[in-house]
Every structure is written in structure tokens, then in C-alpha cells.
Amino acid sequence: MGRYVIRRLLQMIPVFFGATLLIFLMVNVMGDPIAGLCGDRQCDPATAAQLRKEFGLDKPVWQQYLTYMGNVFTGDFGTAFNGQPVTELMAEAFPVTIRLTLVAIFFEIVIGITLGVLTGLKRGRPVDTSVLLLTLVVISVPTFVTGLILQLVLGVEWGVIKPAVSPEAPLNELIIPGLVLASVSLAYVTRLTRTSIAENARSDYVRTAKAKGLPRRRVISRHLLRNSLIPVVTFIGTDIGALMGGAIVTERIFNIHGVGYQLYQGILRQNTQTVVGFVTVLVIVFLVANLLVDLLYAVLDPRIRYA
């Protein structure tokens, strides 16, 4: 197991370098970021040259990349154009987005799996059909529509929530945004769990467990659910990275100053340091989440062994 983890960690290194290099090149292809810094007028050439020097933009791209990576390993992610260190931006944005993601994952697990088990056990019944129909609707409606409608109805019409989340983004204000962010994945989790449960419900070991006279709850939770969860865990695990990076829409609608917002600003202002820094961290999150998913397999199914 230890060896497996080390090997997986080592595999991350080339992925990490490849991903950052790609992002670095892509942002650089967009052109000279200094041009947009002076608003609707041209920066005067001397100041532009000076700024370019300060941000290291006057050097060739490969040299910029090497310097950047060198700095990253000393914990220096560079400076955003507004003079703030990128690490400071991260310290503000990541806790907020992590909180939002956890809320979303929580809903995915609780609502998604519950509905999945419910429908999986009652295949073909009215409950099953109506939940399936509902998930279809959720999947087909874009997030920004759900978000805006909930914001208008709950925030403006009924006044249950505040339409905009305050800068501190406490957990209670993140419930609705988290639900919106989770909605599509939640529907997928429901469907995945349903199929998996429905399949395994007919398997031999479930029949054996029933025949042994185990209580129904124990059969479902210990035997049926645990074996059915592997595809669901895989999905949720990969979804962590997707939710953190893909929260741009939700964060914009609900005024959440998280990773999505910073990335959006960074791209608009063509701020290489912000974009590359945030994406680098997201790549790490993605890799670690995947590793955790793989390790969780052994917990769910002891037959899976890591050499």
C-alpha cells in the first residue's frame, strides 16, 4: 500500500509539470497583458516597458516558465497586477471555494445516494419514474438558470436568503449556492447509484444475506450499498476537482469571492501569475482527489489489493 502511494505520488510530477507548462503557454499566447492595464488608452511606452520588466514579461517564455517554477517551489506564486501576492489571493479564495465544494459534495452524497438507493430498490414504481424524470429535468437545465431562478424566488420574492453571499461566505449562506452547484452532479449520482443498486440487488451475495435472515437494513447498508458504491465514489472523487474549477458560474451569480471569481478576473485581465497559480493548485487538488478515490476502493472492496 505504501509503495503504491509513493508510486502514484511520483506519477504526479510529470502531470504537474505538463499541466502547468500547458497553462503557461496558453495564457502567454493571448498576447501582451500590459496592454489592457492602462484602460482605454495606450500605456506610455516607458511605463509599459518598466511594468513588463517588473513582472518578468520581457524575457522569453521558457525563461519565464523556469523562473516561475523555481519560485513556486519556494512558495512564491508571483504578484497579481493589483499588487497583491497571488498566495494572498489564494488564501482568500480557496477556503471559500472549499467550503462551497464541501457543501455541494455533502448534498451529492446525502441526497444523491439516498434517492439512488430509494429508486434502485423500487425500480419501475412511481417513485422511481418521478425521480428519474426529475433528474432528467435537473440535468437538462443549465446551472445559471437554476441559480438565477432560485436567487430571484428565494432571495428577492420570498426573502428567505440573501441574494448575494457576504465576503466572509459563512456556511449557512452557502447552502443554496452549494445546492445549485451540486444539482447536475447530484442527478448523476442518483442515476449511477440507482443502476448500481438495481444490478446488485439481484446478485447472489444479496440473496445469501437475505437467506441468512439478516435484517433488511443491514443487507442494504452493509452488503448491497457498499458494493454498489465503487462507481459512485469514482464519480464523486473526480467531481471534487470539477466542482472547484467549475464554480465560476455559481460564484458569479451569488457573488462568492472564490476560486472561480479569481480565475475569471485573472483571465479577463490576462494576469498570467493569477491564472497559472490557481490552475496549478487545482491540478494538485484533482490529482490528490483521484489518489484518494483509488485508495478508497480498498476500503469498499477488500478484494482490491495494491501491490
Next chain:
Amino acid sequence: MRGATHAKWAVCAVAIALAATACGGGSDSGGGGADGIVSSSWGDPQNPLEPANTNEVQGGKVLDMLFRGLKKYDPKTGAAQDMLAEKIVTTDSTNFTITVKDGWTFSNGEKVTAKSFVDAWNYGALLKNNQKNAYFFGYIEGYAQVHPETGEPTAPALSGLKVVNDTTFTVKLNQKFSTFPDTLGYAAYSPLPTAFFNDHAAWLSKPIGNGPYTVDSYAKGSKLSMRKWDGYMGSDKAQNGGIDLNVYTDNNTAYTDLTAGNLDLVDDVPASQLKNVQADLGDRYINTPAGIIQTLAFPFYDKAWNTPNGAKVRTGLSMAINRQQITDTIFQKTRTPAKDWTSPVLGTDGGFDDTLCGSACEYNAAEAKKLITEGGGIPGGQVKISYNADTGSHKEWVDAVCNSINNVLGNDQACVGNPIGTFADFRNQIGQHKMPGPFRAGWQMDYPLIQNFLQPLYYTNASSNDGQWTNADFDKLVDQANAETDTAKAVETFKQAEEVVRDQMAAIPLWYQNGSAGYSERVSNVSLNPFSVPVYNEIKVN
């Protein structure tokens, strides 16, 4: 059951993580709540908040609350009035003696002296400090030494600035510039306390100024709280307890927050909400002219667009645009069809003239078609209007302008839009002179002078002459106007220069932009100044 214990651990870890992150939040900071505090929407300023480094409206509105300079523009008329200036004297429009009022202090108790201004201006001009508004000091003698176009500065300070005593300093310009005193209301000319130079980082995290407000707390990127400063010397004291500026990720969310009663003031009503704004806010919606004009600029560096008969084609294109229809339908009357190259906020005394463009800015399909044909037709057979697609919903109006031109010419390929992904890239391509045709140009005035609408945009090699238009007659008239000591005569000469712009159609004026704002029932006495920034210090909390 080894597996079961593992699973328990996993559940516990999730629970702990959820609980731990919950600790970070917890605060009651909403919109309206605290006594006398106005909450307002804000956009994250692009640059650090320094007077000479702030060139966009979001940072500018903060400086407007924290600083007072020698002059201040009247929030209603836009006229430059003395603020810290006791008097500004000149005999030759080149040498100015400026006397600063005695008794003013910064909010940390330091006195505002002549040196506070001279040090601040020298800091702003020096190349090493990377100040984006450095060119504002370009009229002062010695600028070329502290801010050379290439290479290192050869002098540490502007030779044209001299401190005479605590309250007096002199300014020597490198050219005649009669309206120079009227430019001194711009934020870049604000005085700075010694704390700014001694501990720059600390100052940036909590700016200290001499205006009606002081910074209470500043969380970069999310919230800036300002409170009324009781020691303020000026006559325009704050009439509320303070202003909280909340950064919004999207102006639609800010508007929604306003309608839900969590926010007091939105100074940028999103275009998509203009249809509902009357129903939502009634007379709490403000839509007043601002010193902003939108134009179509041309790439004169491209030979195809710089032909002897080109003026006819450009005038023809101008006449092919149905401005009235576009401003009515697309902008819901938050724009006014342009009739000259300045702005109504200047007033007729300041040089605004709604007859100057005349028929060249009126929709006239037959005449437009005739002029374009006479001028040799559209270069390359197609007009490509470039714009940045990321902000400001430019696509809608560019498509409408093209539609109008296509209808006039009876050819649906005569004009097409050319979207460019980001503003940075748009500016980048303009800077590299790569525009394939006309491109969107917007001008927000720095100070309400006709000079500011003409010289930076059309003077040969001027800072914002993006199309590289050049005309000897125009340059000569601008020089003459700047040398003129009598303001009325100077304005008259500038208008003659503007007529050259018209005859050559150096840029097609499209429309004047209004400032739009909406406010809650909690506040009153809300208005916008000519820069389309709310007059924060006059807002009253009911």
C-alpha cells in the same frame, strides 16, 4: 470488519472538515444595517490604490472620497473650483505660482503643505514608480528627464517644480497651457502624506488622505469600509456616517441585492435590467449625462483607410448609422446620439456644440451611399468593426451599426463585427496597429475641458491617438488654443480644431453615454457627477 472501521474514519474526516471550515464564517455584515452607513456596489480596482496609478472608475471613486486636490469639479456643473488652492497665478500660461490653503491636514494629523503636492507629483512622474498616470505630469518641465521614453531616468525630480515656502510652490510648464489650473482637480494631482513614502506597503493596505472620509478597513477584492472624518476641513463634509463599498462579481447580482433590500446603491445598472428598472425602482433610478463619448476610430496607419478621398467614405459611413434607432432600442435611451466630438456635460460655454457635426451625423441613406461611392467605396469591399467581446455588451450595438450600414448599401456583407476575446488582447492589437478596419473607441474625460476631448485623441502622436490620425491644421489650432490666456477664446479655437476633425471625419462619433444608478428607499439625495460617479458625500440616510 476492518473495512468498516476504515469507512468510519472517512466519515469522521468529512465531518471534521465540514465543521472546521464552518469556523471561518459567521458575521452579520449585510447591506443596509449600521447607522448612517451607505452600502454601495463596487468593482475590484485593477491597480493598487494610489492617486497617480489609478486610471479606471472603480479606483477613481475611492480616491474621490479619500482625497481633495487643489481644485474640485463641481458635482453638478463640472466647473473646476478652488479646493485646497488659495490662488493660482500666471502671467504667461507657462509659469504658475500656486498658494495652498493653510490649516488643512491629512487624517493622520500631518499638515498638507506645498511639499505634500510637490513630493506627490514627483513620485507620480518618476519612471521607477511605474505610475500609470505619469503622463499627466508630462506638461511640467523636466518630465523628459524623470520619465524618458527609453532608458533610465537622469533626474530624480521634476525641475519645473519648486517649493517656495510651506504654502507656496511654483510650476514651470514646458509649453503654454492656459487651462492647466483647471486640470488640477484630477485625482493624479492629489497631495500625499509622508506616511506614503515612509511605509508604502502599509499605506496601500490602508490609504491615508485628506478627504471627507477615512479608511476604516480594507479587505482587498471584497470590501472597503470608509467612515466620515470629523476633522475634515472642506465645505463638502460627508452627510452620512460612512460608505461601505462591496465588490460584486457581477453587476446583475448587485442589482438583485438592491431590489432585495440588502444594498443601498448600485452605480451601474446592468443593460439587461434596463427594461425592468422603472418598475423596480421608479424615481430611484438615475439616468444622467456623463463625460463619456463613444466613437468609431479608423486605422490611418493602413493605406487602404488613408486615401485622399477617404474622408468621403468615413462621412458616408457616419451618415449610414441610424443613431437614434440604436440608442432607443438597444440602449433604452441611456445613450444620446452624438452631435459633436465632446460631451454635453461641458455645457455650451465649455465647448459643447450640438450643431457642430450637423448633417454628417444624421442618418441619410441616399447621401451616405452616394458619398461612399464617390470616395471610392469601402476599402477591401468590407468594413470590419473590431470590439472586445468580454465586457460592456459591445456585440449588440456593433451588430446594429453594421446592420444599419448594410441596409444603406443594400449588401449584407458590407459590414461585419470582428469580436476580440479579451479587453487586454483588444488593446494589444490596437497597440500593435493590427486593426483590420474601424474599431470601437470610448473616451471618458479626465477633467471637464474641451481640450481633454480633443488633444489626447487626435493630436499627432498623442497618448490615445490609437488610429494615428495626423493633421497639421488641427495640431496648429490646438497649440494656439493652449496658448490662449482668455478661456472663451481658447474654447473657440478648440472648436475650430474640432471642425477639422469633422471635415476629415477622423473618428465617427456615435453617442454620449449616460451614467445610470439606482438606490434603495433607505437613502436620499443621490446624484451622479459628470464622471458618472455617485456624489457619495452628499448621500443622506433616512
